[in-house]
Amino acid sequence: MDAMLKTVGKKLERKSQDDLARPSREEAEAAVRTLLAWAGDDPDREGLLDTPKRVTKAYGQIFGGYFEDPTEHLKRTFEDVGGYQDIVMVRGIPFHSHCEHHMLPFIGTAHIAYYPAEGVVGLSKLARVVDIFAKRLQTQENLTAQITSAIDDQLAPRGLAVMLEAEHQCMTMRGVQKPGVSTITTQFTGIFQDEAAEQAKFMSLVRGGGL
Structure with a gap:
């Protein structure tokens, strides 16, 4: 057993990470902008301008286990x-x-x-x-x-x-x-x-x- x-x-x-093609940070930020627009908000409004950068940075910490x-x-x-x-x-x-x-x-x-x-x-x-x-x-x-x-x-x-x-x-x-x-x-x-x-x-x- x-x-x-x-x-x-x-x-x-x-x-393993070697088997996966990891998108660039720019591509990840663009994906966040797409999700913000899909959710119904304006990714170009002041409060959301830096959100894609913040989200990708947060994801790097939240999902850091893939690289350990x-x-x-x-x-x-x-x-x-x-x-x-x-x-x-x-x-x-x-x-x-x-x-x-x-x-x-x-x-x-x-x-x-x-x-x-x-x-x-x-x-x-x-x-x-x-x-x-x-x-x-x-x-x-x-x-x-x-x-x-x-x-x-x-x-x-x-x-x-x-x-x-x-x-x-x-x-x-x-x-x-x-x-x-x-x-x-x-x-x-x-x-x-x-x-x-x-x-x-x-x-x-x-x-x-x-x-």
Whole structure:
């Protein structure tokens, strides 16, 4: 099952930037002007004159994950952990991403736990992995699988658990317009997948309980 997860995760990866012809900044700004006009406004009015430049600059930050390799942050591990073999959890990692269907934000938190095999990774590196994948056009399911696959491939832990909770603006601002509805996705490998008690332990820690 772990091998299947890795295969699925790799299939979900986007094409590398070398395979894509990236438009120029000028072309991107022209596209923004077109959208402004299509929305019914005048791109030449004073308040919108600099909007195309601002939007392209913002997109460079919001979607900066396309130009970073998350695995680079997972390569350095630390083996001197005093014999520690139990669960390591980073809980409540905030993230914001954009739905690939409507390009509207979804905002939430990620929870990651793993049982180390030969070493541990810096805690901030797990948050960086979440950020890099989140700063791409996504579905929450893809995002969950990609985070899991990257960590599982690089660290090869005895078990890995990933949970994402998010509110999607494509449900809040349009369509059914239901604010406050959250979506939860999970992915488990190793002992988290094989043992229900370990999943229960993970969920208890996520919700703020003890071991």
